[in-house]
Amino acid sequence: MKKDTDAPHNPPSGNVAFWYDPRKRSIFYQLGVMAMVGLLGYYLVSNTLANLERQAIATGFGFLEKEASFEIGESVIPYSAADNYTRALLVGVVNTLLVSFIGVVLTVILGTIIGILRLSTNWLVSRLAAVYIEVFQDIPVLLQLFFWYALFYEVLPSPRQALSPFAGVFMSNRGLVIAIPEYAPAHMYMGIAFLTGCLVIYFLRRWARKRQAKTGEYFPVFSVSIGLLIVLLLLAWLAGGAPTAMSVPQLKGFNFQGGQNISPEFSALLLGLVLYTAAFVAEVVRAGIQSVSKGQREAAMSIGLKPGQVLNLVILPQALRVIIPPLTSQMLNLTKNSSLAVAIGYPDFVSVAGTAINQTGQAIEGVAMIMIVYLCLSLSTSAFMNWYNKKVALVER
């Protein structure tokens, strides 16, 4: 920002001492800073090397090939204690990604709903949303995690007396068990049908946009897409023989068999993160919607757009521009906060890396890996969101 202010400086003539020449002075300063950072780095590294040698701690990433020999509570990819550290850490990364991804999706949905409710003209609803936002923002997320985890353990009964709010769903202190459809080939067909449907919708949308730009005729993309998806999925399901078999959880011994088990750690972590971050997202969404001036809505209605079109074509594109940057930082916050899993015993990356540090004593490598993994996650998320932001950004002439 100061670039231009220095333009008037004339190149100093030869008889000016070098310490009055801003350009030479700046080089001198930079050399000084580099020297200081270098010295600090040298001091730390030499201390560290001496300490490592004295305490006989191995260095390098050789330990990644060794047998991990610790169990991990839950894992998406197959893992056993006989696998090496690389695999164990990979399990941690996948768990972190899983909880972050599901968390971000749920948070955006919940946050948007609460943000809209906060703006409702309904006094009761808007007040309740305000209370929610204020309360959940002001309590540390770690405390919330502890609270939900304790609730899962203390309030919920043992599997024998499990609560069943809906048929096929059982809540107990061993976690949440839900009935899922038994695997059948039809499900794969449905997956393929879904992907095909998405592809078709993408082209449909492009075509509709082009047509609208050319002729002004409007095509109801949204309702057609929904209909198309439903029909495709239904057809695929029928083509696969319409399987209806469900894997229903059955109480056997002390725990449930069958169904999909969601551990109390995962549930508490997800619940805590989503409820906490949704409060912030709600504020972001509210601010975004309020940033669109009332005149825009009125103008859109006066040229005869329907309420849905007003929202889709006028309000949302403008609100999104305001919403996306802070929303990105909330997504990143959720991803980073998922590292609190270590406090309630969900084996996310920090937790697994912490165990590895304890076992091998190679703290520097462990902490470095934690930082690198989160840095990669943060940078890739913000790169994606920046790309999206550019897409929705205002194109000025």
Added chain:
Amino acid sequence: MQVASCRLLGKAQEEKNEQNDPNELNEHMEAIVDKNAVETIKPPVTQVGVVGWIRTNLFKGWLNSILTLITIYFLWVTVPPLIRWAFIDSLWVSSGAQCQQTEGACWSIIPANIRFITFGFFPYDQQWRPFVAMGLLVALLFYSRNRHHWKKHLAYAWILGLFLMGLLMKGGIFGLTSVESSQWGGLPLTLLLSVFGLTAAYPLGVVLALGRQSKMAVVKTLCVMYIELIRGVPLISLLFMSSVVFPLFLPEGVNINGLIRAQVAIILFTAAYIAEVVRGGLQAIPRGQYEAAESLGLNYYLTMRLIVLPQALKIVIPPSVSILISAFKDTSLVVIIALFDFLKTTKTVLNDPQWMGFSAEAYIFAALIYFLCCFFMSNYSRRLERELERGL
């Protein structure tokens, strides 16, 4: 024309008076207003008063009505049992054994353990010291709330206050017995970590922000790298670093205790966020200010100190309060490296066999304390923002 407007005016005034005090000014009215000339038409009952309010705010349109009914049903289902649990069936002063019998909440866990929850392992007979230190902090915060007190003497008061607080906690002179920082705990520790953290992080953050704006490539690169690195990783990784890697950085024989290491990690972390906030303030200063300062012949240091920073820092006061709030909440993460902050002392009480199983009550109490602190701070930041916007 004149008369009519006079009447209308009189009418309006009369209506206003009727609401406040009917007798006052009435004789003045009598002279110019013919009471029967304009008939008073009251708005329909459905648009004013309680009924009108309910109609416009709760039952405007069928969607709104359904939303209201669902909400009322939801509240009806959840609130009465909660009140019953928290207030009617609850025990406030009892032993843990009595608590096991009751259906309601067992708030007795709080009064029975309040001193441990608040002060942790601080020696029992010395606990007045952290109490006084906290009182000092609260008094300073309250005094600083008023913007008219923001003068030089306030800065000195803060420096003196922080020094006194440290003295009270540490002891060792003036006949106070020395208390090791490993024995500090509870609420004082939480406040200490956040307030000292922010105070120490602020100058660092300002330097980083200036560095990021610098034209010097080396300085700029270093600052950008630092800020982005810290903002990209979770606080836990820094706390891990403070507990397991910092000791390796130090020369042989030098030991720094865990509290200070955690404090350093929090300072390093907070500084990066402050740097970003301050950068926002710096970018909001128009270029004319820099140019004017340069044309006066001020050098970089004086330009920043006298012209740019005073304006930029004023803009960023409200977001800085938000950083204080998140720093306050984030200090709870020191639980993970086993420091006894407020959350950890609360959690420790739950390990006592007598009080096992009353987590909900204990956590709700802790949440209430955190909530009250953050709520006051965020309200204050909002008020400040409004005041600064109006240029008061």
